[in-house]
Amino acid sequence: MTLIVHHLGVSQSDRVVWLCEELGIDYELKKYDRSPIWAPPEYKALHPIGSAPVIEDGSIKLAESGACIEYILQTRGNGKLVATPGQKDFAEYLYWFHFANGTLQPALLLTLSLSRTGLGEDNEIVKRSEARRKQVLGFMDQRLSEVPWLAGEEFTAADIMNVTSLTxxxxxxxxxxxxxxxxxxxLKRVAARDRYRYAMQKGDPDLNIDELTAAPPPPLQKAVAAVFQAHGR
Ligand SMILES: N[C@@H](CCC(=O)N[C@@H](CS)C(=O)NCC(=O)O)C(=O)O
Incomplete structure (x- = not known):
């Protein structure tokens, strides 16, 4: 049964495309453009939650990136890109895998939401959100001063879960x-991975992964920039 990956451009579903490429498995990629900012109606129709990613495997249809990644790892991964009980990095692997959607992404989404409210830098909630984002990124930075990959010495699915928030x-x-x-x-180590480059080229060719620089704007897709400009954001 061929796995179908429904990928929404410039979205967290790039995690799934990247995982498939790292594992070297057969899959069919279906790409959708944002319309103009959100997922288009045909993407929304795929799953009641209406957000990316969505995968299909025969009669199974699954959303939520963590679930999609685990599903693919367990059904097609052959033990690759994971740490298992008894292995040195097991606990760190679990922690950083779940850190992505449990801590990092919520901290960033709070920054995004507050930036749209017009509240100034002096606002207490804005200050708290800023402090939280710095704490979360600082902790990640500390971890990456000790090990090359989030789970430890080896590149794992924990990296695949987190990178999209940084890119x-x-x-x-x-x-x-x-x-x-x-x-x-x-991020430079990530961008040097052939499978990452290939996945991004396939899924989001407009994102310039060679410009993963410190300062915003980051690798901004031209089409998305134009839409944001048009909406005065
Ligand atoms: N926690 C969910 C978040 C899914 C999500 O919010 N996806 C965004 C893309 S980054 C989306 O589909 N946005 C377009 C929309 O909601 O229309 C996951 O990891 O799958």
Whole structure:
């Protein structure tokens, strides 16, 4: 049964495309453009939750990136890109895998939401959100000063879960990485991976992964930039 990956351009579903490429498995990629910012109606129709990613495997249709990634790892991964009980990095692997959608992405989304409210830098909630984002990125930077990959010495699915928040999501959430040299060095290691480059070329060819720089704007997709400009954002 061929796995179908429904990929929404410039979205967290790049995690799934990247995983499939790292595993070297057969899959069919279906690409959708944003319309203009959100997922188009045909994407929304795929699953009641209406957000990317969505995968299909025969009669199974699954959303939520963490679930999609685990599903693919368990059904087609052959033990690759994971750490298992008894292995040295098991606990760190679990922690960083879940850190992506449990801690990092919520901290960034709060920054994004507050930036649209018009509340100033002096606002207490804005200050708290800023402090939280710095704490979360600082912690990640500290981790990456100790090990090359989030789970430890080996590249794993925990990296695939987290990277999109540091790359693709920066098209929407503008934050600076100057204070996080270890994250920047990590992104260079990521961008040097052939399978990552290939996946991004296939899924989001307009994203310039060679410009994963500290300062915003980050690798901004031209089409998305134009839409944001048109909406005065
Ligand atoms: N926690 C969910 C978040 C899914 C999500 O919000 N996806 C965004 C893309 S980054 C989306 O589909 N946005 C377009 C829309 O909601 O129309 C996951 O990891 O799958």
């Amino acid at each position: 693709t999501m920066r098209c929407f959430i503008k934050y600076d990485l100057t204070d996080y040299p270890n994250i920047l060095a990590y």
